[in-house]
Structure formats: structure tokens, C-alpha cells
Amino acid sequence: MPADLKTLxxxxxxxxGGAVESFEFAQDELVLKAKRDEIVNVLTHLRxxxxxxxxxxxxxxxADYPSRPERFEVVYNMLSISNNTRVRVKVSASxxxxxxxxxxxxxxxxxxxxxxxDMYGILFSGHPDLxxxxxxxxxxxxxxxxxxxxxxxxxxxxxxxxxxxxxxxxKLTQDFRNFDYLSPWEGMTDIQLPGDEKxxxxxxxxxxxxxxxxxx
Numbered sequence: 001m002p003a004d005l006k007t008l009x010x011x012x013x014x015x016x017g018g019a020v021e022s023f024e025f026a027q028d029e030l031v032l033k034a035k036r037d038e039i040v041n042v043l044t045h046l047r048x049x050x051x052x053x054x055x056x057x058x059x060x061x062x063a064d065y066p067s068r069p070e071r072f073e074v075v076y077n078m079l080s081i082s083n084n085t086r087v088r089v090k091v092s093a094s095x096x097x098x099x100x101x102x103x104x105x106x107x108x109x110x111x112x113x114x115x116x117x118d119m120y121g122i123l124f125s126g127h128p129d130l131x132x133x134x135x136x137x138x139x140x141x142x143x144x145x146x147x148x149x150x151x152x153x154x155x156x157x158x159x160x161x162x163x164x165x166x167x168x169x170x171k172l173t174q175d176f177r178n179f180d181y182l183s184p185w186e187g188m189t190d191i192q193l194p195g196d197e198k199x200x201x202x203x204x205x206x207x208x209x210x211x212x213x214x215x216x
Contacts, residue, residue, distance in 0.1 A: 008051065010023075012032065021033045033091075039091050040101075046078055047078075053080045057078055058079050058086075062120045073093075098123050101113060103128060117130055141153055
């Protein structure tokens with residue numbers, strides 16, 4: 001881990017007390033775990049403190065972990081141009097809890113939080129206009145949740161008799177969307193391709209790939 005970021009993380013935790021519970025590093029980036037109710041204070045400190053100067057809120061997004069008591073993680077990605085440094089701030093939330101809106105610190109959080117609400121159904125208290133932004137206003141559910149069916153809850157079609165678009169219910173039972181993207185070619189060849197590390201090894205072993213003449 002970069003020594004300067006480790007020092008910065010330690011200083012932030014010390015300065016903010018219990019508002020930041022811990023910090024870690026992911027791909028050489030500083031990641032702060034903050035208390036949900038303190039997120040406005042944390043973002044304000046990261047923006048205004050002379051050692052931080054994270055003056056740009058690049059994005060607000062979320063992730064869904066259905067097995068957790070608080071299934072959602074709200075993630076704030078911030079950039080310090082003067083220090084050429086990035087930081088991620090994470091807070092947890094459930095379907096019922098309210099996350100204080102970051103719009104009082106960064107006006108750009110307005111549309112970001114609307115997208116998080118639209119895709120995940122996470123509620124932000126104090127948001128000036130929390131409504132859907134990517135889906136139709138009559139849309140049912142939140143598409144980025146792991147339990148949202150791939151077919152959606154309704155389908156639409158144009159009805160020739162009524163001369164208008166009509167919505168009809170549709171249901172296809174499925175489990176959580178835990179997909180395995182390691183190798184689409186698994187089982188189709190005895191040449192080990194990238195992603196085949198978990199595939200069943202053929203009885204005669206993997207056959208080495210051979211270059212085709214004229215192909216570099």
C-alpha cells in the first residue's frame with residue numbers, strides 16, 4: 001500500500017473520530033468505511049480539509065449483497081485534482097434505511113442519487129427531487145437488485161385494437177443472478193483458454209495451443 005495514502009487514511013480516521021470506522025486499500029486506492037448518518041460530515045471534510053482536497057465527486061453508485069443484514073453498499077468516488085489522488089467512501093444501507101443526501105455538499109450528487117434510487121431503491125433523505133431518471137415513471141421495481149427478474153415484472157406491446165401501448169404482467173421465477181463469466185468455451189475444447197482454470201481437466205491433460213501458419 002502507498003505510504004502516503006496509508007498516512008492519509010490514518011489521519012482521516014483520527015480527525016473524524018467515529019464517523020469513519022475503518023480504511024483499507026483496493027487496487028492501490030484508499031477506501032473508507034463510514035457511518036451512514038455521518039456521510040455528509042465525512043464528504044465535507046474530504047472536500048475542505050487541506051490535506052485531502054477531494055473537490056470532485058466523480059460518481060455515486062451502489063452494490064447489492066442480499067445475504068447481508070444491510071444488503072446495500074452506497075459508494076462515493078471522489079477525486080483530488082491537486083493531489084492526483086482518488087478515494088472511495090462506502091456506507092451500508094437496507095431497503096428501509098435513509099441515507100443522508102450528499103447534495104448539500106456536492107450539487108452533482110443530485111442525478112447520481114436519483115440513479116441509485118432508480119436502480120436499487122435506496123432512499124436518500126433531504127434530496128430535492130428523488131424520482132426515477134433512467135426508467136419510466138411507471139416502472140415497477142429496481143433493475144440492479146440481485147432479486148430483480150431478467151424479464152422484469154411487466155411487458156409492453158402495441159395493441160392494434162386499442163391503438164396504444166399496453167402493459168401486461170409477466171413472471172419468470174429465478175434465483176439471484178450469480179453468473180459465472182470465467183469461460184464461455186468450457187467443455188468445447190481440450191485447449192486451456194483464459195478462464196478455464198476451474199474447468200475439469202481432460203483425462204489426457206490439456207493440449208497446448210498451436211499457432212496457425214500465417215497468423216501472428
